[in-house]
Amino acid sequence: xxxxxxxxxxxxxxxxxxxxxxxxxxxxxxxxxxxxxxxxxxxxxxxxxxxxxxxxxxxxxxxxxxxxxxxxxxxxxxxxxxxxxxxxxxxxxxxxxxxxxxxxxxxxxxxxxxxxxxxxxxxxxxxxxxxxxxxxxxxxxxxxxxxxxxxxxxxxxxxxxxxxxxxxxxxxxxxxxxxxxxxxxxxxxxxxxxxxxxxxxxxxxxxxxxxxxx
Numbered sequence: 001x002x003x004x005x006x007x008x009x010x011x012x013x014x015x016x017x018x019x020x021x022x023x024x025x026x027x028x029x030x031x032x033x034x035x036x037x038x039x040x041x042x043x044x045x046x047x048x049x050x051x052x053x054x055x056x057x058x059x060x061x062x063x064x065x066x067x068x069x070x071x072x073x074x075x076x077x078x079x080x081x082x083x084x085x086x087x088x089x090x091x092x093x094x095x096x097x098x099x100x101x102x103x104x105x106x107x108x109x110x111x112x113x114x115x116x117x118x119x120x121x122x123x124x125x126x127x128x129x130x131x132x133x134x135x136x137x138x139x140x141x142x143x144x145x146x147x148x149x150x151x152x153x154x155x156x157x158x159x160x161x162x163x164x165x166x167x168x169x170x171x172x173x174x175x176x177x178x179x180x181x182x183x184x185x186x187x188x189x190x191x192x193x194x195x196x197x198x199x200x201x202x203x204x205x206x207x208x209x210x211x212x213x214x
Contacts, residue, residue: 005068009075010036013086020075020084020120024068031120033086033137042118042137060124060131067133071122085121092119092134099132 004025011020016037023030027048034041048064055062062070074082087095116139124131 007072007075011075011084013084018086022068022071022075027064029064029068029071031135031137033118033120039142041140041143042120043140044120044135044137046135054133054135058131058133060126067122070124074122081125083123083125085123087119087121087134089114089117089119092121095132 004023006021006023008019008021011018016035018036019034021030021032021034023032029046029051030043031046032041032043051064051067052061055067070082073079074084077083118137118139119134120137122133122135124133
């Protein structure tokens with residue numbers, strides 16, 4: 001089974017820094033956006049059929065893998081043809097009206113859930129047009145302090161294990177390292193003596209006179 005591909009990077013949307021996390025696992029795309037200032041989070045999950053149907057509706061179809069590659073390029077800003085934007089529902093409606101050449105109508109009352117949703121827009125710029133792929137991200141709230149504390153505790157335990165301090169006296173680790181260093185030094189110090197003795201022995205064999213046959 002393939003490991004999920006994970007990419008996280010900071011991205012500035014309209015002057016506000018956000019953390020964007022992309023996870024591709026098989027035929028499923030997971031997106032998470034967090035406001036660095038307020039810690040508000042939005043998250044969405046999309047399968048391959050949703051992505052391909054979305055791109056088909058825009059008139060510029062992309063296969064799931066191609067779309068994920070475009071999203072990665074936009075997040076890492078490695079291509080000028082793809083960029084990202086983060087819109088509210090009102091922003092998205094205004095964008096649609098501009099593309100259709102219509103005038104914005106009166107704003108109808110909307111639910112708090114709809115107003116709190118964000119849309120991550122993948123913008124694909126071609127020679128004479130710009131295609132917008134909107135990905136809806138429901139509001140998740142702010143990070144749970146209990147969950148954050150658990151993550152911090154797990155990271156500390158992992159750090160301690162990597163340092164060799166998890167269930168082991170640090171003095172034992174230090175003494176073991178000193179022993180290995182001493183053993184390594186002793187072997188290297190004695191090695192020239194062995195070489196010198198072996199060389200002398202070989203010289204003695206070469207200088208030893210051979211018996212003459214009568």
